[in-house]
Amino acid sequence: MSANSEANKPPQIVLVVAAADNDVIGADGKLPWHLRSDLRHFRALTMGKPVVMGRKTYLSIGRPLPGRTNVVVSRDPAFAAPGLLVAPTLHTALSAARGDALRRGSDIMVIGGAEIFAQLLSAAARLELTRVHLRPQGDVLLPTIEWSQWQETARRDLPQGPHDDAPFTVTSYRRIAQQ
Numbered sequence: 046m047s048a049n050s051e052a053n054k055p056p057q058i059v060l061v062v063a064a065a066d067n068d069v070i071g072a073d074g075k076l077p078w079h080l081r082s083d084l085r086h087f088r089a090l091t092m093g094k095p096v097v098m099g100r101k102t103y104l105s106i107g108r109p110l111p112g113r114t115n116v117v118v119s120r121d122p123a124f125a126a127p128g129l130l131v132a133p134t135l136h137t138a139l140s141a142a143r144g145d146a147l148r149r150g151s152d153i154m155v156i157g158g159a160e161i162f163a164q165l166l167s168a169a170a171r172l173e174l175t176r177v178h179l180r181p182q183g184d185v186l187l188p189t190i191e192w193s194q195w196q197e198t199a200r201r202d203l204p205q206g207p208h209d210d211a212p213f214t215v216t217s218y219r220r221i222a223q224q
């Protein structure tokens with residue numbers, strides 16, 4: 046069975062992001078919260094698919110994500126690590142991810158950070174947003190999103206689990222087609 050959102054359609058670019066209520070998504074090169082339940086949600090959304098990320102996000106994760114094709118964008122020609130496809134431009138990264146997604150019958154999951162989200166927002170067809178109900182300090186913010194261009198397709202409020210810093214809400218959006 047195809048893992049693509051619409052069988053036989055070209056892979057879509059999907060942004061996957063967790064943002065606090067104050068739009069903070071990162072602090073000191075890390076996530077500013079511990080949220081095991083959202084990590085499970087992230088794993089389910091991305092497993093078996095290509096994931097595209099910036100070098101800083103890769104370093105914050107610290108290892109290739111298992112079961113996924115890890116495409117890391119960096120302008121540093123010396124940057125490399127086992128288990129990664131390193132791309133010098135976003136265009137190259139998306140080409141590699143698209144080839145992989147076509148083979149897998151999946152979409153392309155863009156997993157951050159803010160620099161990458163900002164550059165790929167206009168190319169994205171879907172957005173998977175976790176709203177973390179906290180207002181932490183941070184130095185990396187969710188880029189400005191023009192919400193009138195997005196339609197909510199699903200929403201779930203999740204209670205704070207035993208290994209979560211806060212309750213959170215996961216919402217799926219799709220881009221509203223231009224007339």
Ligand SMILES: NC(=O)c1ccc[n+]([C@@H]2O[C@H](COP(=O)([O-])OP(=O)(O)OC[C@H]3O[C@@H](n4cnc5c(N)ncnc54)[C@H](OP(=O)(O)O)[C@@H]3O)[C@@H](O)[C@H]2O)c1
Pocket residue numbers: 061062063064069070071072073074075076098099100101102103105118119120121124132133134135156157158159160161162164185
């Ligand atoms: N809450 C969330 O959902 C979430 C998700 C991901 C990350 N984060 C957090 O966000 C922070 C990292 O985000 P960030 O915005 O600082 O960094 P980032 O987007 O992860 O990575 C930025 C790096 O990507 C490379 N890059 C960016 N645009 C490029 C392009 N057009 N062509 C080639 N390479 C390009 C550059 O690497 P080089 O410098 O090597 O050239 C750049 O320094 C961390 O705190 C992380 O924990 C949060």
